[in-house]
Amino acid sequence: DTAVSQTPKYLVTQMGNDKSIKCEQNLGHDTMYWYKQDSKKFLKIMFSYNNKELIINETVPNRFSPKSPDKAHLNLHINSLELGDSAVYFCASSQSGPNEQFFGPGTRLTVL
Amino acid sequence: ELKVEQNPLFLSMQEGKNYTIYCNYSTTSDRLYWYRQDPGKSLESLFVLLSNGAVKQEGRLMASLDTKARLSTLHITAAVHDLSATYFCAVGYGGATNKLIFGTGTLLAVQP
Numbered sequence: 084d085t086a087v088s089q090t091p092k093y094l095v096t097q098m099g100n101d102k103s104i105k106c107e108q109n110l111g112h113d114t115m116y117w118y119k120q121d122s123k124k125f126l127k128i129m130f131s132y133n134n135k136e137l138i139i140n141e142t143v144p145n146r147f148s149p150k151s152p153d154k155a156h157l158n159l160h161i162n163s164l165e166l167g168d169s170a171v172y173f174c175a176s177s178q179s180g181p182n183e184q185f186f187g188p189g190t191r192l193t194v195l
Numbered sequence: 196e197l198k199v200e201q202n203p204l205f206l207s208m209q210e211g212k213n214y215t216i217y218c219n220y221s222t223t224s225d226r227l228y229w230y231r232q233d234p235g236k237s238l239e240s241l242f243v244l245l246s247n248g249a250v251k252q253e254g255r256l257m258a259s260l261d262t263k264a265r266l267s268t269l270h271i272t273a274a275v276h277d278l279s280a281t282y283f284c285a286v287g288y289g290g291a292t293n294k295l296i297f298g299t300g301t302l303l304a305v306q307p
Binding site for chain 2: 173
């Protein structure tokens with residue numbers, strides 16, 4: 084299936100831990116994104132990579148570090164997790180330009 | 196500061212009725228996207244509007260864009276229960292980056 088996939092789907096962890104979320108797309112797109120959706124369903128862009136280059140870097144704590152090993156993969160590493168990091172994190176991809184973004188299934192992160 | 200506002204935030208309507216969701220944005224853009232999100236699910240792309248006066252229709256949904264008024268509408272015709280979901284508009288900015296600023300979302304509940 085052509086799609087945007089994320090792992091894991093659910094992540095439950097303790098405060099202070101470090102965790103990673105992985106994203107892969109097989110749509111042949113050159114741009115990938117990370118979004119955070121909070122408990123009120125508000126969606127906010129965090130990062131974007133185009134051809135492995137960081138092009139959007141919003142005001143996000145530096146505990147969050149994205150990495151794109153190639154065009155098809157974008158990972159998100161979070162250090163020293165805090166309660167406020169609990170949210171659903173969506174990966175998305177698109178072809179560069181004003182093209183629609185295709186979203187992954189999301190990773191629900193719960194920090195206890 | 197870029198702002199995208201949707202109204203209403205919550206819409207309860209009866210099957211068979213018509214209604215419109217409004218999306219206003221604060222800064223000039225010529226691209227706007229509508230997404231649908233079912234509870235606990237990902238975002239599904241509905242419409243991509245890339246010019247002033249653009250109108251697109253799919254089934255019972257029709258979206259339009261007025262870039263001069265900075266307004267997009269999503270019109271629902273003869274609502275059915277299957278349309279119950281949260282609908283988001285998102286305004287795009289930038290060239291290759293296409294940074295999306297999402298609206299607050301409209302929770303639509305269609306009652307039998």
